[in-house]
Amino acid sequence: MDAAVDAARRVADAASRRAAEVDHPGGFPEADVEALREAGLLAAPLRGQDGGIGLGTAPGSLHALLTVLRTVGRGSLPLGRLYEGHVNALLLIDQFGTDAQRSRWAADARDGHLFGVWNTEIPADGVRYTVDRDRVRVEGAKTFASGCAHVTRPLVPGALGDGWQMAVLPLDTLDATVEPEWWQAEGMRASQSGRVDVSGTTVGTGALLGTPGDYLREPAFTGGSIRFAAVQLGGAEALARAARAHLARLGRTDHAGQQARFGQITTALETGALWLLGASRLMDPPAGTPDPEAVRAYAQMARTAIERVCLDVLEWTDRTVGARGLGAPGPSERVGRDLRLYLRQPDPDGAVEAAGAYALSHDARPLGSDL
Ligand SMILES: Cc1cc2nc3c(=O)[nH]c(=O)nc-3n(C[C@H](O)[C@H](O)[C@H](O)COP(=O)(O)OP(=O)(O)OC[C@H]3O[C@@H](n4cnc5c(N)ncnc54)[C@H](O)[C@@H]3O)c2cc1C
Incomplete structure (x- = not known):
């Protein structure tokens, strides 16, 4: 696992x-995805017999996975978002795939296919599956589909009857309408989180993964939020690095106000890293199975805490570099823009409410710090 962390650093x-260079509408970090492939990181979550190292799938590997995600996020938040989606898809395949599906999609991952999870949609225009003997008709579209013009194996949950069914679509063989231009956000431009309309396509039933409802199965669904929090924390670390370099360039590291602020920044970053450590200890303990309710509550607490860390670091690094350091193109401006948007993940109020509801209905709070 240490080798994966070293590779992620490079x-x-x-x-x-x-x-x-890729921070523009339609931009995409193609060279960096290729570097992930060359470094073995696209295949790393696969089991040993499938050519991976079980990063995030083998017991005891969650902290290494979170460290890899944090590190990739520090290099580039759009790349971190793409890698997190790829890992998420491989974890779901590992959990719910048949042996044949696992080995087929493992071969694709080894060959450099980029996976993703595209769940978000406009309900009236959402994805629907209809099974007709051994074929599945696909209608509808996904939005916020990261890497839309480059992900060739998206895991796409959609409606099947009354259920929510996963399918891994061989997008490079389908006549889908891919709209990277739908993505006009100010931040995360290179994540290319556009719209993909798969209407009128058909796939074999072998594309269906698991059974309806598996995608939303707890505690993995809520617990997975720790992975985007790890990427976000990497973005905050990148802001701190940029601010430090800016101060060093201007010869301002001796300034007491800046030192005090850096004391806050470095404390906040370590707080975030400790939440990742606590989450790993609680969700991936050395022995036994963690309590599902505690996993959900802890993920919600960690996500909330890391969002706060990132917002604080954003404010403090803005103050540190000032207007002079926030010009484009520069890392403080770009990463700040990316992080501000990437922090907007589903239902943040619901997450903190659920953590509170857990605390009010249990005698002990979930402890990642005391195992
Ligand atoms: C860069 C980027 C890439 C993404 N890539 C993908 C991807 O590849 N695949 C994918 O599936 N998704 C993707 N997403 C979408 C992401 O998973 C979330 O769906 C999206 O970020 C939700 O953001 P939101 O702020 O609109 O969330 P919301 O959940 O709508 O939250 C917005 C606000 O509304 C509140 N709120 C939530 N529910 C309610 C309610 N019922 N009533 C009133 N208020 C409510 C929240 O607490 C919050 O204050 C991506 C998002 C970003 C930013």
């Missing part, structure tokens, strides 16, 4: 040097 350093 990929992240290169991605950070290239990030400004």
Whole structure:
């Protein structure tokens, strides 16, 4: 697992040097995805017999996965988002795939296919599956589909009867309408989180993964939010690095106000890293199975805490570099823009409410710090 973290560091350093080049509408970090493949990180979540190292799938590997995600996010938040989606799809395949599906999609991952999970949709225009003997008709579209013009194996949950059914679509063989231009956000431009309309396509029933409802199965569904929090924390670390470099360039590291602020920044970043450590200990304990309710509550607490860390670091690094340091193209401006948007994940109020409801209905709070 240490080798994966080292590899992530190398990929992240290169991605950070290239990030400004792909920060435009329609941009995409193609060279960095290729670097992930070359470093073995696209295959890393696969089991050993499938050519991976079980990163995030083998017991005891969650902290390494979160460290890899944080590191990739530090290099580039769009790349971190794409890698997180790829990992999420492989984890779901590992959990719910048949042996034949696992080995088929493992071969695709080894061959460099990029996976993703495209769940978000406009309900009236959402994806629907209809099974007709051994074929599945697909109608509807997904929005916020990260890597829309480059992901060739999206895991696409959609309606099947009354249920929510996963399918892994071979997008490179389907006549889908892919709209990267739908993505007109100010931040995360290179994540290319556009719209994909798969209406009128058909796939074999072998594309269906698991049974209806598996995608939303707890505690994995809510617990998975720890992965986007790890990427977000990497973005905050990138802001701190950029601010430190800016101060060093201006010879301002001796300034007491800046030092005090850096004390806050570094404390906040370590708080975030400790939440990742606590989450790993609680969700991936050395022995036994964690309590599902505690996993959900802890993920919601960790996500909430790391969002706060990131918002604080955003404010403090803005103050540190000032207007002079926030010009484009520059890392403080770009990463700040990316992080501000990427922090907007589903239902943040619901997450903190659920953590509170757990605390009010249990005698003990979930402890990742005391195992
Ligand atoms: C860069 C980026 C890439 C993404 N990539 C993908 C992807 O590849 N695949 C994918 O599936 N999704 C993707 N998403 C979408 C993401 O998973 C979320 O769906 C999206 O970010 C939700 O953001 P939101 O702020 O609109 O959330 P919301 O949940 O709508 O939250 C907005 C606000 O409304 C509140 N709220 C929530 N529910 C209610 C309610 N019922 N009534 C009133 N208020 C409510 C929240 O607490 C919050 O204050 C991506 C998003 C981003 C930003």
